[in-house]
Amino acid sequence: MKNLPLIVIVLVIGGGLGYFLGGGNEQAVEQEAVMETSSESTLEAVKAKGYVQCGVSQGLPGFSNADDNGNWTGIDVDLCRGVAAAVFGDADKVRFTPLSAKQRFTALSSGEIDILSRNTTWTMTRDTQLGLNFAGVNYYDGQGMMVPSGLGVTSATELDGANICTNTGTTTELNITDYFRANNMSFELVAFEKADEVVAAYDAGRCDVYTTDRSGLAAQRTKLTNPDAHVVLPEIISKEPLGPVVRQGDDQWFNIVRWSLNAMINAEELGVTQSNVDSMMGSDNPSIKRLLGEEGNFGEELGLSNDWAANLIKAVGNYGESYDAHVTPLGLARGVNALWSDGGILYAAPIR
Ligand SMILES: N[C@@H](CCC(=O)N[C@@H](CS)C(=O)NCC(=O)O)C(=O)O
Structure with missing residues (x-):
């Protein structure tokens, strides 16, 4: 010792x-985080620079982990890649910033990153005192x-x-x-x-x-x-509800991240997968039509194109696919992270 x-x-x-x-x-640590305001929206800034800057862990298999070539994988990484696909139609338009737990909130507040997707627990203090907003939960933990x-x-x-x-x-x-x-x-x-x-x-x-x-x-x-x-x-x-975090005060960006996560969960519920998304474009199911941009104007309302979610699912798959690829190998069963319709608590608001 x-x-x-x-x-x-x-x-x-x-x-x-x-x-x-x-x-x-x-x-x-959290009080160090000071909100920075800017007149440019995060979406405009992201489009101007051409990529999403995503804060991740310094290496946590299943969530965000880099291999020897610097390729990042994990469910937190998929969320960021999914947002990049929703914004640009290209999941590779993302860069990763490895952050310690102590550094993470300051990195987001200062504008160094656009999304914090780093096994971060949603608590009241973090939500109400740091000028940040949690956009949802992508893993219920304890x-x-x-x-x-x-x-x-x-x-x-x-x-x-x-x-x-x-x-x-x-x-x-x-x-x-x-x-x-x-x-x-x-x-x-x-x-x-x-x-x-x-x-x-x-x-x-x-x-x-x-x-x-x-x-x-x-x-x-x-x-x-x-x-x-x-x-x-x-x-x-x-209780450790882990989820992506954005700066407070930019509702459009908050919605993009929130609905990217919701799209992954809804896609699983609707049986839309990375491999069948193209054929699902012809589906008669109105929920699938709305998800994939065949009906309505949901993407444009977010400031994106109407195929935002189709691009996202093509790039990273639905929530269950992402979970199976990254978390299942750790020996962690779905448990409470199963869909509500399968006995879990994952319940995404509907796209309509
Ligand atoms: N969920 C907790 C813990 C997050 C945390 O930092 N956990 C450590 C231990 S699993 C970690 O992420 N390590 C990986 C890293 O620091 O890169 C929180 O938000 O405070």
Whole structure:
């Protein structure tokens, strides 16, 4: 522990100081985010530069992850590529900015990025105090904890006094503090800005526990020396609705991002896929006709062309296709992220 070169925050629950530090940390980061106003709309600016600038993680398999050639993949990446396809008819007209949790909101407020699509939890503070808006939810998650199987721990309630590794600038820090406090347990938080530092510290045995969103645990686990030697505990200690974020004050851009996500979810519900979208153009189903721009003026009302959603689906597929391509390989079943019609809670407003 004493050799750790990075930020080490020791929180002893029971003394209110730990709670204050844990809560204050994220707030301080978020207060750095200052809204920048500009007379040019985001859509105009995006069209003028010729691409969408999308803020993503620094590497989280399933959500946003770059290969050795710098090709980004994941459901958060598909959302950005989908918006690029909706705007330009070309999903490659997008550039990615890798951001730590701590940097992400400032990057959006300052105009460095057009969309933040980075496993970001929609909370009231973030929505109401940062000059930002959440355009929807593309993954319903919850916070979990992972421990080395060798510890013999089967429940989070056995973790009194544990060392816990996590990321700074996250909801994770706040929730873990709440959880230990509520259960009258003490713990020591070992927090790093970079996710890979968290993985390395946990892998090296510096912490008993790794806590983050459950999807993040599944993703980061693949980076451990021996992934099978770790178990995810059954407790889900928070709600983490993850979704894309835009600057407040530009309703058109907000709508473009919101409806791009809705189009992916509605396409799945309507059975429109990347491979059948062309033949679906001839469908008699009015919902499909509206989605694909065969009927109505839905794209133009957004400031785009009427084939916006058809282009998006051709480029990245529907929500289920994107999920299957990127999240299913992590071993995460659809669960609550199934469509409402399949027993889940994904329910996109209709295009009409
Ligand atoms: N959803 C939470 C946690 C987000 C978060 O930053 N998680 C870490 C751990 S999974 C992460 O994204 N790591 C990847 C990275 O920093 O690039 C939040 O919005 O605060």
